Amino acid sequence: xxxxxxxxxxxxHLSRIKVEETEVARLGKELSAILAFVEELNAVDxxxxxxxxxxxxxxxxxxxxxxxxxxxxxxxLANAPEREDQYFVVPKVIx
Amino acid sequence: xxxxxxLTLSEARDALRAKTLSATELVEAHIAAIERAGLLxxxxxxxxxxxxxxxxxxxxxxxxxxxxxLEGLPLGIKDLYCTQGVRxxxxxxxxxxxxxxxxxxxxxxxxxxxxxxxxxxxxxxFAMGSSNETSAFGPVVSPWRRKKDGGVDDAKIVxxxxxxxxxxxxxxxxxxxxxxxxxxxxIRQPAAFTGTVGIKPTYGRCSRWGIVAFASSLDQAGPxxxxxxxxxIMLRSMAGHDPKDTTCVxxxxxxxxxxxxxSIKGRRIGVPKEYRLDGLSxxxxxLWDQGVQWxxxxxxxxxxxxxxxxxxxxxxxxxxxxxxxSSNLARYDGVRYGLREKGRDITDMYEKTRAKGFGAEVRRxxxxxxxxxxxxxxxxxxxxxxxxxxxxxxxxxxxxxxxVDAVLTPATPSPAFAMGEKGAADPVEMYLNDVFTVTxxxxxxxxxxxxxxxxxxxxxxxxxxxxxxxxxETLFALGAAIEAAAPKIELPDAWWAQ
Numbered sequence: 001x002x003x004x005x006x007x008x009x010x011x012x013h014l015s016r017i018k019v020e021e022t023e024v025a026r027l028g029k030e031l032s033a034i035l036a037f038v039e040e041l042n043a044v045d046x047x048x049x050x051x052x053x054x055x056x057x058x059x060x061x062x063x064x065x066x067x068x069x070x071x072x073x074x075x076x077l078a079n080a081p082e083r084e085d086q087y088f089v090v091p092k093v094i095x
Numbered sequence: 096x097x098x099x100x101x102l103t104l105s106e107a108r109d110a111l112r113a114k115t116l117s118a119t120e121l122v123e124a125h126i127a128a129i130e131r132a133g134l135l136x137x138x139x140x141x142x143x144x145x146x147x148x149x150x151x152x153x154x155x156x157x158x159x160x161x162x163x164x165l166e167g168l169p170l171g172i173k174d175l176y177c178t179q180g181v182r183x184x185x186x187x188x189x190x191x192x193x194x195x196x197x198x199x200x201x202x203x204x205x206x207x208x209x210x211x212x213x214x215x216x217x218x219x220x221f222a223m224g225s226s227n228e229t230s231a232f233g234p235v236v237s238p239w240r241r242k243k244d245g246g247v248d249d250a251k252i253v254x255x256x257x258x259x260x261x262x263x264x265x266x267x268x269x270x271x272x273x274x275x276x277x278x279x280x281x282i283r284q285p286a287a288f289t290g291t292v293g294i295k296p297t298y299g300r301c302s303r304w305g306i307v308a309f310a311s312s313l314d315q316a317g318p319x320x321x322x323x324x325x326x327x328i329m330l331r332s333m334a335g336h337d338p339k340d341t342t343c344v345x346x347x348x349x350x351x352x353x354x355x356x357x358s359i360k361g362r363r364i365g366v367p368k369e370y371r372l373d374g375l376s377x378x379x380x381x382l383w384d385q386g387v388q389w390x391x392x393x394x395x396x397x398x399x400x401x402x403x404x405x406x407x408x409x410x411x412x413x414x415x416x417x418x419x420x421s422s423n424l425a426r427y428d429g430v431r432y433g434l435r436e437k438g439r440d441i442t443d444m445y446e447k448t449r450a451k452g453f454g455a456e457v458r459r460x461x462x463x464x465x466x467x468x469x470x471x472x473x474x475x476x477x478x479x480x481x482x483x484x485x486x487x488x489x490x491x492x493x494x495x496x497x498x499v500d501a502v503l504t505p506a507t508p509s510p511a512f513a514m515g516e517k518g519a520a521d522p523v524e525m526y527l528n529d530v531f532t533v534t535x536x537x538x539x540x541x542x543x544x545x546x547x548x549x550x551x552x553x554x555x556x557x558x559x560x561x562x563x564x565x566x567x568e569t570l571f572a573l574g575a576a577i578e579a580a581a582p583k584i585e586l587p588d589a590w591w592a593q
Binding site for chain 2: 014038049056060075091
């Protein structure tokens with residue numbers, strides 16, 4: 001499986017990572033190498049095998065449906081790159 | 096008394112209780128050692144004032160005979176653990192300026208038990224790497240150097256990764272022990288590379304809450320220390336139930352230290368034939384045989400076992416781990432914390448922020464993960480890899496059901512290498528470092544790496560013990576037996592001291 005420049009751009013956009021034109025060829029090569037490395041898995045017989053969803057058989061714990069934490073707006077906002085009152089500020093999304 | 100940084104964690108604990116040493120003396124000796132070791136680049140953030148204040152409290156408690164289990168013991172904390180009021184970076188530029196308002200459960204447990212923090216330890220960016228060369232804060236230099244023509248090679252050696260700051264700091268005596276994390280080998284491989292002891296406990300033994308997430312179904316916290324006993328002492332404090340992590344198991348934590356020195360007579364040790372890789376170096380094969388002999392001499396019974404799906408573990412890992420990482424790292428978007436780059440609209444802001452904030456290896460893995468989870472590929476890659484993970488786990492289940500108590504393997508396929516020597520042309524070359532450790536994460540099992548010898552060029556080599564789920568005690572007992580039999584690895588003198 002070879003990753004061409006169109007696919008590099010598509011993956012980069014899905015990942016929300018800006019890629020410079022000068023990086024595309026190298027990234028295509030690196031991603032191709034990784035995909036080639038995992039290619040051998042196609043030869044493994046997995047018929048009748050369930051995908052692993054939990055490494056240990058464990059019953060998920062339940063807890064009462066009550067608020068047990070919160071009310072910490074200042075803590076939550078303290079690291080925001082940009083804020084206004086109790087809101088995070090982002091570039092305009094809706095015209 | 097001689098230099099207290101040369102004590103093991105357990106020796107320091109005993110000296111504090113015997114009052115032949117004060118917590119303040121112990122902390123000051125470490126602060127001074129760290130100040131001289133800038134060249135190794137182990138600490139991303141130093142917190143001497145926090146350590147001094149904690150030592151003062153510890154001395155007061157020790158004087159009253161009110162010591163907690165880790166009273167007065169200074170540790171280093173991998174900078175993947177969120178620490179309240181202390182900058183946390185994950186080795187990445189994208190968390191620029193981030194200071195958590197909360198403490199990770201595991202670092203909090205260590206504090207609760209009286210340990211102090213000397214600072215935050217360097218690591219591969221988001222714990223993605225096997226050599227600590229991907230950190231945004233620069234690579235960590237191992238205290239070890241290669242021998243060459245009867246002298247010393249100047250080449251800087253990597254301390255392994257991703258917990259390279261942890262392993263180097265422990266080996267260089269810049270803390271008594273360190274926290275680390277392990278997703279595919281990030282505790283055990285750096286421990287093996289630096290002549291230290293590292294244990295990745297069973298998945299669910301330690302809380303993941305407050306530890307920056309890489310691949311949530313594989314990540315586990317554990318210690319790196321200078322002896323098996325020290326690892327047992329630290330793990331006991333780190334482990335335990337936490338309602339804030341639903342995958343964290345609600346089961347009592349044993350006193351692991353009691354397992355040190357326990358008889359291993361009659362224990363059945365599996366030696367997996369699939370780990371004899373084609374091209375396995377004679378040096379590593381010899382070390383493994385030697386380990387088998389030590390366990391036999393201590394009364395263990397050795398059986399050959401088969402783990403037929405071993406060879407698929409690493410490729411399957413390189414689907415599952417990037418997939419989970421791409422999902423976990425979606426949160427770094429420049430909105431709530433960390434770096435933000437201005438953009439013409441919100442998508443442009445996301446893309447520019449993430450391009451600038453993530454380093455090359457992280458970008459690669461996020462992109463691979465995004466691809467294997469994207470529409471049309473999910474079943475072919477991710478679901479298939481999770482099925483193979485079931486097969487890998489089943490291999491171990493079969494061996495344990497047949498009466499095997501633990502498995503012995505090499506920890507790494509080679510000794511440490513020099514900076515820039517691996518992975519520059521092909522990222523997969525670096526990934527192969529984890530070939531012996533990654534199966535353990537895939538199956539959720541505990542794994543202990545410990546030093547067992549030196550390579551021809553004078554670098555440490557490690558063995559790995561793999562145990563049954565939640566049977567860390569057996570690993571500590573077996574590890575202590577190997578430690579007692581193996582030649583003592585003398586840690587390097589402080590050639591780096593400035």
